[in-house]
Amino acid sequence: MLLEVRGLNSHYGRIHALKSVDLSVGEGELVALVGANGAGKTTLLRTLSGVQPATGGTIRFEGVDITGMPAHRRVAEGILQVPEGRQLFGPQSVEDNLRLGAYRRGGDPDADLERMYALFPVLKDKRRQPAGTLSGGQQQMVAIARALMARPRLLLLDEPSMGLAPLLVGEIFNAVQSLKRRGTTIFLVEQNAYAALAIADRGYVLETGEITLHDAGSALLANERVKQAYLGL
Amino acid sequence: MFAEFLQYLLSGITIGAIYALAGLGFSIIYNASHVINFAQGEFIMIGGMSAATLTAAGVPLPLAMLFGLAAAMLGGVLIAKFTIERARNASVVTLIIITIGASIFLRGLAEVVWGKEFHRLAAFSGDDPIAVMGAAVLPQSLWVLGVALVLIAATGFFFNRTLAGKAMLATSHNRLAAQLVGINVRGVVLVAFALSAALGAVGGAVVAPITFSYTEMGIMLGLKGFTAAVLGGLGNGAGAVVGGLLVGIAEALGAGYISSAYKDAIAFVIILLVLMFLPNGLFGKRGTERV
Numbered sequence: 001m002l003l004e005v006r007g008l009n010s011h012y013g014r015i016h017a018l019k020s021v022d023l024s025v026g027e028g029e030l031v032a033l034v035g036a037n038g039a040g041k042t043t044l045l046r047t048l049s050g051v052q053p054a055t056g057g058t059i060r061f062e063g064v065d066i067t068g069m070p071a072h073r074r075v076a077e078g079i080l081q082v083p084e085g086r087q088l089f090g091p092q093s094v095e096d097n098l099r100l101g102a103y104r105r106g107g108d109p110d111a112d113l114e115r116m117y118a119l120f121p122v123l124k125d126k127r128r129q130p131a132g133t134l135s136g137g138q139q140q141m142v143a144i145a146r147a148l149m150a151r152p153r154l155l156l157l158d159e160p161s162m163g164l165a166p167l168l169v170g171e172i173f174n175a176v177q178s179l180k181r182r183g184t185t186i187f188l189v190e191q192n193a194y195a196a197l198a199i200a201d202r203g204y205v206l207e208t209g210e211i212t213l214h215d216a217g218s219a220l221l222a223n224e225r226v227k228q229a230y231l232g233l
Numbered sequence: 234m235f236a237e238f239l240q241y242l243l244s245g246i247t248i249g250a251i252y253a254l255a256g257l258g259f260s261i262i263y264n265a266s267h268v269i270n271f272a273q274g275e276f277i278m279i280g281g282m283s284a285a286t287l288t289a290a291g292v293p294l295p296l297a298m299l300f301g302l303a304a305a306m307l308g309g310v311l312i313a314k315f316t317i318e319r320a321r322n323a324s325v326v327t328l329i330i331i332t333i334g335a336s337i338f339l340r341g342l343a344e345v346v347w348g349k350e351f352h353r354l355a356a357f358s359g360d361d362p363i364a365v366m367g368a369a370v371l372p373q374s375l376w377v378l379g380v381a382l383v384l385i386a387a388t389g390f391f392f393n394r395t396l397a398g399k400a401m402l403a404t405s406h407n408r409l410a411a412q413l414v415g416i417n418v419r420g421v422v423l424v425a426f427a428l429s430a431a432l433g434a435v436g437g438a439v440v441a442p443i444t445f446s447y448t449e450m451g452i453m454l455g456l457k458g459f460t461a462a463v464l465g466g467l468g469n470g471a472g473a474v475v476g477g478l479l480v481g482i483a484e485a486l487g488a489g490y491i492s493s494a495y496k497d498a499i500a501f502v503i504i505l506l507v508l509m510f511l512p513n514g515l516f517g518k519r520g521t522e523r524v
């Protein structure tokens with residue numbers, strides 16, 4: 001397994017946000033994590049990327065224990081989080097945002113820039129604009145492209161469809177699927193459980209900090225409890 | 234009449250260039266850490282004192298300046314490492330008070346090493362004034378302006394054209410995102426302190442032949458650099474440069490036409506006016522892509 005999480009805990013002061021979470025992501029897999037608002041999905045991703053400390057348990061990446069590794073070194077190892085709410089460098093240009101995505105990798109990122117503009121053509125026209133002036137959907141594209149500039153071995157996506165118009169949601173999910181087809185390993189967090197599970201190989205359900213269900217994506221879509229709680233069926 | 238005005242203007246621009254360097258130092262550290270570093274003036278003092286005392290002891294000027302530069306940068310990194318970083322969870326106000334403590338410590342240390350006297354540093358290219366349209370310019374003023382110009386241009390180039398500089402700016406715009414692209418945000422704070430110390434130390438060495446050097450020279454220079462940064466919009470590097478020149482010119486004109494007794498008061502009047510009527514400074518807070 002590329003990523004193996006065992007008994008992971010995390011706290012905000014006295015709030016116990018992650019309670020002994022076990023999960024794994026294999027090379028080339030698209031794994032979805034669904035759960036209600038406040039379940040701890042973002043906390044889990046932040047703990048994986050290292051911007052939030054774990055208070056117990058282990059995170060192994062390619063077999064190596066990275067539980068105590070600082071965030072910037074995890075990026076160098078290939079773990080890239082696309083945070084909730086885009087978090088762009090607003091006053092800096094779209095192109096600077098993308099180039100900063102390749103900050104850890106070094107080398108010449110020009111070829112990768114062209115790949116990003118091929119994936120999201122609208123960004124090429126906007127490349128000199130401050131990233132903060134783009135529309136929500138375009139900002140999400142910048143956020144994803146910025147992470148891809150690092151050539152991630154594991155891409156952590158936090159609610160990429162949040163706040164987007166339905167048409168754009170489709171576009172973002174198409175981009176996620178095409179990344180998967182090209183072999184990128186993806187851990188996808190979504191409140192839009194139906195769309196996420198439909199494209200996922202496997203899925204986990206997180207409830208108040210605990211993993212309560214784990215199965216193939218299609219099996220979770222057919223699961224009665226999931227249908228009731230997350231699919232509104 | 235005009236010659237007199239020009240004379241005041243030139244001396245204002247000269248000292249203003251040093252305020253500009255100090256203001257730039259305030260902005261760089263503010264952007265990286267949101268801390269207002271009140272030890273900025275002490276970096277200037279270390280640069281000036283090292284140059285004056287080491288050349289007096291027979292060390293060639295470039296070497297003496299290099300030593301001052303290294304000492305100030307070391308001081309800056311130590312402040313960042315052992316105080317700001319240790320107290321990372323403290324409030325910004327606490328961190329600012331820590332920098333005030335650090336400035337007092339640096340002054341005390343300098344007094345132990347160098348004593349309380351004034352030290353003179355010979356002008357780099359003699360003391361024969363150059364006549365400019367009826368005003369007299371000291372060659373050292375040209376040194377100050379030239380060196381400041383080079384440092385300001387290099388700083389601008391670093392932040393707007395290099396990936397490392399853009400990464401530092403990015404950290405000031407969004408610290409979380411900076412961590413997520415792999416920027417070592419703690420390292421950024423250290424680099425910011427080192428860079429600001431370097432700007433201050435070189436400024437202190439070139440201005441020393443004009444102002445004399447003493448261990449308390451950094452107090453006023455630092456406060457005026459702070460005024461420059463606030464006037465230009467805290468965190469806005471280009472604003473700090475313009476602010477520095479404006480403070481220097483206002484001070485020189487005030488001293489010339491009103492009374493030199495009010496020279497230092499002018500910066501404080503400016504800071505009060507800015508805080509009351511222009512809290513974001515002339516050019517806004519961190520609004521642009523500039524430093």
Ligand SMILES: Nc1ncnc2c1ncn2[C@@H]1O[C@H](COP(=O)(O)OP(=O)(O)O)[C@@H](O)[C@H]1O
Nearest residue numbers: 012015017035036037038039040041042043044
């Ligand atoms: N910065 C924070 N400080 C304190 N509590 C937090 C913080 N962020 C999240 N929490 C709490 O942790 C829990 C999980 O939050 P989060 O991971 O954001 O959930 P999700 O992403 O699934 O909506 C919630 O109860 C939330 O209130």
Ligand SMILES: [Mg+2]
Nearest residue numbers: 041042043084
């Ligand atoms: Mg969330």
